[in-house]
Amino acid sequence: MKRAALPPRGPRSGAPQVLALPRWRLKWLAAGWLVALATVAARVAYLQTPRFDHLRELGRRQQVETVTLSGSRGRIYDRAGRELASNVIRDSVYAVPRAIRDPEGFARKVGPLLGLEPSAVVERVRRGGYFVWLARQVSPEVAGRLRQLGLEQELGFEPEEKRVYPFGRLAGPVLGFTGVDNQGLAGLELRYEQALRGRPGRAIRVRDAFGREILEGRQVLLQPRRGQDLVLALDSVVQHVAERELVRTVEHYRAQGGAAVAMDVRTGEVLALASVPGFDPNSVPDGTEAWRNRALEAYEPGSTLKAAVLAAALEEGVVDAGWKVTCPGWLRIPGGYTVREAHGEAHGRVGIADVVRLSCNVAAARVGAELGPARLHRYLRQFGFGEPTGVDLPGESAGILRDPSQWSGSDPYVLAIGQGVAVTPLQLVRFVAAVANGGWLVRPRVAVAMRDPEGGLRRVAADERVRVLSPRVAHTLLLAMERTVADGTGTAAAVQGYRVAGKTGTAQKPSPHGGYQPGRYVASFVGVVPVDQPRLAIAVVVDEPQGAYYGGVVAAPAFSRIASQALWVLGVPPGEVAPQAVRRPGGD
Amino acid sequence: MIAAHRRHRTYPVILPEESVVVAPHRRPRRAHPLARGLVLLTLFGAPLLGHVWLESQAAQAGYRLRALRQEVAQLEREREALRSQAAALRSPDRLERLAARWGLKPPSPDQLAAVVVPGDLVSRPAVASAPPPWWERLARFLHDTAAVAAERPRP
Numbered sequence: 001m002k003r004a005a006l007p008p009r010g011p012r013s014g015a016p017q018v019l020a021l022p023r024w025r026l027k028w029l030a031a032g033w034l035v036a037l038a039t040v041a042a043r044v045a046y047l048q049t050p051r052f053d054h055l056r057e058l059g060r061r062q063q064v065e066t067v068t069l070s071g072s073r074g075r076i077y078d079r080a081g082r083e084l085a086s087n088v089i090r091d092s093v094y095a096v097p098r099a100i101r102d103p104e105g106f107a108r109k110v111g112p113l114l115g116l117e118p119s120a121v122v123e124r125v126r127r128g129g130y131f132v133w134l135a136r137q138v139s140p141e142v143a144g145r146l147r148q149l150g151l152e153q154e155l156g157f158e159p160e161e162k163r164v165y166p167f168g169r170l171a172g173p174v175l176g177f178t179g180v181d182n183q184g185l186a187g188l189e190l191r192y193e194q195a196l197r198g199r200p201g202r203a204i205r206v207r208d209a210f211g212r213e214i215l216e217g218r219q220v221l222l223q224p225r226r227g228q229d230l231v232l233a234l235d236s237v238v239q240h241v242a243e244r245e246l247v248r249t250v251e252h253y254r255a256q257g258g259a260a261v262a263m264d265v266r267t268g269e270v271l272a273l274a275s276v277p278g279f280d281p282n283s284v285p286d287g288t289e290a291w292r293n294r295a296l297e298a299y300e301p302g303s304t305l306k307a308a309v310l311a312a313a314l315e316e317g318v319v320d321a322g323w324k325v326t327c328p329g330w331l332r333i334p335g336g337y338t339v340r341e342a343h344g345e346a347h348g349r350v351g352i353a354d355v356v357r358l359s360c361n362v363a364a365a366r367v368g369a370e371l372g373p374a375r376l377h378r379y380l381r382q383f384g385f386g387e388p389t390g391v392d393l394p395g396e397s398a399g400i401l402r403d404p405s406q407w408s409g410s411d412p413y414v415l416a417i418g419q420g421v422a423v424t425p426l427q428l429v430r431f432v433a434a435v436a437n438g439g440w441l442v443r444p445r446v447a448v449a450m451r452d453p454e455g456g457l458r459r460v461a462a463d464e465r466v467r468v469l470s471p472r473v474a475h476t477l478l479l480a481m482e483r484t485v486a487d488g489t490g491t492a493a494a495v496q497g498y499r500v501a502g503k504t505g506t507a508q509k510p511s512p513h514g515g516y517q518p519g520r521y522v523a524s525f526v527g528v529v530p531v532d533q534p535r536l537a538i539a540v541v542v543d544e545p546q547g548a549y550y551g552g553v554v555a556a557p558a559f560s561r562i563a564s565q566a567l568w569v570l571g572v573p574p575g576e577v578a579p580q581a582v583r584r585p586g587g588d
Numbered sequence: 589m590i591a592a593h594r595r596h597r598t599y600p601v602i603l604p605e606e607s608v609v610v611a612p613h614r615r616p617r618r619a620h621p622l623a624r625g626l627v628l629l630t631l632f633g634a635p636l637l638g639h640v641w642l643e644s645q646a647a648q649a650g651y652r653l654r655a656l657r658q659e660v661a662q663l664e665r666e667r668e669a670l671r672s673q674a675a676a677l678r679s680p681d682r683l684e685r686l687a688a689r690w691g692l693k694p695p696s697p698d699q700l701a702a703v704v705v706p707g708d709l710v711s712r713p714a715v716a717s718a719p720p721p722w723w724e725r726l727a728r729f730l731h732d733t734a735a736v737a738a739e740r741p742r743p
Contacts, residue, residue: 083675089665140669159665166675214650240680497700565694573702 071198074227078236090137091157097125099153137162169280173293177281198227231449233269241565242272249558250276253545259294259425262538265433268442298397298422302507305418306364312379313367314473327362334409339365353480357488361417368416373404383431391444399423428526429539436534439469493556495564497574502527504551523554529563532575
């Protein structure tokens with residue numbers, strides 16, 4: 001095809017000319033292009049060969065990431081369906097050190113809002129990299145104020161699940177608490193960690209150049225699964241009553257602490273388990289001392305153990321309804337020791353009921369001696385002392401019940417009055433529940449059921465009970481314990497309209513260096529209500545009360561207040577009219 | 589072969605005067621290169637553009653979906669927080685403090701009365717009512733059926 005002639009140009013115009021550049025220019029242009037192309041080709045070759053893996057990994061990290069999908073932790077409910085532990089979503093705050101040009105200025109802005117010293121923030125930022133935690137699970141207010149700073153490049157927020165306990169301090173030592181990564185660290189949270197913890201899922205997330213997630217690129221590799229909910233036997237209101245009365249008693253007597261346990265005698269379900277001082281699991285104090293659950297800790301019980309010794313003696317036929325012994329107020333025992341009465345008074349002729357009614361040390365010591373080490377040990381072990389009850393709470397003490405081979409000649413005497421042995425309040429209340437329910441030793445339980453995410457409910461464990469007393473002996477002992485409240489050392493435990501049975505206890509605290517600590521006592525009361533149709537077994541233990549220290553004075557009134565309110569809450573109607581209580585200063 | 593001789597008759601006709609013109613051979617006209625380019629561009633480019641547009645729309649929808657998901661997550665977050673707050677408002681300790689502020693106190697034993705109700709009375713309605721008319725029962729049936737269907741989880 002013929003080219004169109006160009007208009008004449010330049011001085012040599014005159015004849016039609018074809019557009020043509022000087023050859024040297026074309027050569028330079030072509031050379032330039034070639035060099036540019038060669039440079040690009042070289043760069044491509046360089047990027048695609050030696051640095052390929054590194055760059056591919058870099059790109060993958062920028063665009064694609066594997067994220068963990070949170071599997072929500074199961075909630076905890078009380079027996080009435082009230083929420084005791086649940087979850088909320090909170091923002092955790094991180095910094096992007098690479099994006100921070102002025103660490104000091106950044107720290108001055110961010111530190112005060114997070115409650116951090118600016119120097120601490122600077123120290124974290126100077127570590128470099130793309131990610132460093134500044135604070136986990138901050139409040140919505142703090143997160144909002146941080147967002148208002150306008151540090152989009154320097155600050156990041158990651159939503160995380162935080163465990164919350166709506167009732168605050170209520171049942172803190174029972175519920176326990178979780179760590180910052182929502183793992184159970186104490187109490188029921190630790191005991192049922194496997195069930196409560198959800199299964200986290202995994203997904204691949206793809207981001208665009210602006211860092212926004214591209215939904216089309218999202219792939220869920222593993223679906224997260226919510227943890228199971230836990231339904232407790234605990235009743236929030238009974239628990240509140242127990243804690244309130246225990247705190248009141250501990251404060252009134254300026255005691256070191258205390259514990260109270262309320263149990264359904266028929267099933268072993270723990271309706272309340274209070275430990276003072278407690279803590280708020282929403283803000284767990286430092287140090288394990290504050291996390292103690294005194295209801296699971298062993299102490300020397302003193303006279304409350306006499307009921308168990310008398311039960312063993314009745315079961316073995318060592319004593320019977322006609323059994324009598326003279327109490328002169330003291331008894332010399334092997335080893336050169338002397339057992340004395342609490343007030344030093346001589347009880348005179350006492351029968352089996354008086355062993356618990358008057359808390360007669362001499363009579364109890366004689367019963368222990370007649371039983372002998374082997375039988376006494378066997379029965380105490382049978383009643384659940386010296387081994388954990390198996391309650392579904394971590395950290396339960398087994399108590400101390402030495403093997404008879406280690407006993408001295410005086411041990412049967414002193415064990416019978418509750419010395420040289422250590423029990424937990426839960427063990428005591430469990431034994432008294434056996435006395436009340438006709439002789440069955442039940443396994444205490446705090447959690448009763450688990451509910452899976454689909455709503456299916458299943459029991460945590462089947463009821464476990466073992467007969468340890470004959471119904472006849474259990475009934476005899478229950479009536480003897482009723483005398484304690486009617487006209488014995490525990491009259492302050494009486495509940496108007498209900499028949500109450502119980503046993504007081506006052507024990508000197510043993511010294512770590514041997515012997516006992518003068519002026520330091522543990523006051524306790526353990527009882528059953530109502531006697532005609534036993535429903536509740538309650539133990540109250542107060543550590544080192546000041547001013548008064550007898551169980552009948554310090555612990556029995558707390559028992560009465562807890563029992564009366566708990567019976568209202570549970571809807572237990574008054575039964576037969578209680579025997580007329582003769583109020584007098586409480587004794588042992 | 590004996591056959592009838594076919595007779596031909598000639599009739600005069602007047603032919604038109606114009607002579608037969610043979611059309612010259614014309615080469616098919618080729619489209620302008622620019623037009624061809626445009627057609628090609630349309631044929632190949634339009635689907636590409638369409639694809640890009642669809643991709644872009646999908647991405648935009650994804651962003652809107654993402655925003656909605658974030659909104660759902662935010663609402664769920666608020667719901668959990670409100671649920672926790674509601675539970676805290678029902679705490680026995682708080683209710684007791686409120687009750688004390690309003691002058692409420694536990695009943696004294698003489699203010700309590702236990703009413704023993706036989707089991708058969710508990711399970712029987714206190715006042716027997718007449719059965720509802722048929723149209724009311726039908727309405728209840730339909731309403732209940734619709735409610736159950738609404739609550740049934742979708743696959």
